[in-house]
Amino acid sequence: MRLLKLVPDNTNLKFVSLRKWAFGLTLLLSLLAVGLVVTKGLNMGVDFVGGVLIEEKFATPPSIDAVRTEVDRLGVGEASIQSFSDPKTLSIRLPVPAGDEGATNRLVKKVSDDLAVKFPGATFSKYDTISGKVSDELISKGLLAVGLAILGIALFAVVRFEWQFGVSTVVAIVHDLLMTLGFFALTQFEFDLNIVAAVLTIISYSINDKIVIDDRIRENMRRYRKMDMREIIDLSVNETLPRTVMTSVTILLALVAMLVLGGHVLRGFTAAMILGIVVGTYSSIYVSSSLLITLGLRADPAPRKGGVQDGAERVGPKVER
Numbered sequence: 001m002r003l004l005k006l007v008p009d010n011t012n013l014k015f016v017s018l019r020k021w022a023f024g025l026t027l028l029l030s031l032l033a034v035g036l037v038v039t040k041g042l043n044m045g046v047d048f049v050g051g052v053l054i055e056e057k058f059a060t061p062p063s064i065d066a067v068r069t070e071v072d073r074l075g076v077g078e079a080s081i082q083s084f085s086d087p088k089t090l091s092i093r094l095p096v097p098a099g100d101e102g103a104t105n106r107l108v109k110k111v112s113d114d115l116a117v118k119f120p121g122a123t124f125s126k127y128d129t130i131s132g133k134v135s136d137e138l139i140s141k142g143l144l145a146v147g148l149a150i151l152g153i154a155l156f157a158v159v160r161f162e163w164q165f166g167v168s169t170v171v172a173i174v175h176d177l178l179m180t181l182g183f184f185a186l187t188q189f190e191f192d193l194n195i196v197a198a199v200l201t202i203i204s205y206s207i208n209d210k211i212v213i214d215d216r217i218r219e220n221m222r223r224y225r226k227m228d229m230r231e232i233i234d235l236s237v238n239e240t241l242p243r244t245v246m247t248s249v250t251i252l253l254a255l256v257a258m259l260v261l262g263g264h265v266l267r268g269f270t271a272a273m274i275l276g277i278v279v280g281t282y283s284s285i286y287v288s289s290s291l292l293i294t295l296g297l298r299a300d301p302a303p304r305k306g307g308v309q310d311g312a313e314r315v316g317p318k319v320e321r
Helices: 016-039 064-073 101-118 132-160 163-187 193-223 229-261 267-294
Strands: 051-057 080-083 089-094 123-130
Touching (some): 016 163, 064 101, 089 101, 163 193
Antiparallel strands (some): 051 089, 080 089
16 A cells, blocks of 8 residues: 655755745745734733633624623623624623632623614623733733743753754744734734643744754765755755645644534634644754855865775875885
8 A cells, every 4th residue: 555645755945045935925924914013003802911701692683782882881891892704693801800710700780781682693602701900911921931932942942952953943933923913903803811831832843843854954964075055955955845745734634623523612722723723844954954055054074084084185204106
């Protein structure tokens, strides 16, 4: 039985020849992502901003302005209302009421009962609540987790390989993170702790792919010491390309199934993972590997027997005849 091969064995693509175009595209997309985050901002979930998040389902897609007007009429605080990909489902974010947990329950019941009367067929789905103090702590710990992950990856790459590998890996991972943040700023999907988990998962997948390619580059540097560095990188990426493509495709198949069948609760997490797989594969091939040339990585010349390098002139005393 023949094995399925998505990439032919004799593939010989010239990835390094496109590195300038790849660097330009990477820089452009990174700047666009930063611009989107600065101008539009992230739709931070209740985990990070605090408050009460009520999820309400309606029989027919309602007008967000009409729902906001009705909630404001109740005098429960300024409401932030957004729709999911399902137009019949709305998230209503309100300030946490003063008092014990019973005050929150009364607030949720008041809002859900009023909407059920105003919009026949509206049903309460669920609610989440978190205080502002806890949300600040979650932000700091989330940033710390991502920062320590990147730092640990950089130190591992430096110790395991050379400093050029560490720098190129960090650059590629930062690019992956910026693409993810830009995507959430553009789509305004809710950014909560689930997305932080997705970001850490993206980092782990990305570094796994990069370490495999870097390890092959180092092996070929020792094996083909006289080969040009561009040829070594192209050879290494082509050798690992079948594994990279097969891994990415199989993971994407599972994620697409989750995206289609998982409902809106998993939609943000799954969308982040799909984007991370695509962007991580791109950065491993075109950004991280090609950046090694710019950083000056070179293969060491092979020593000849007796400790004399190729091209060295042997000097010694003349023998009289």
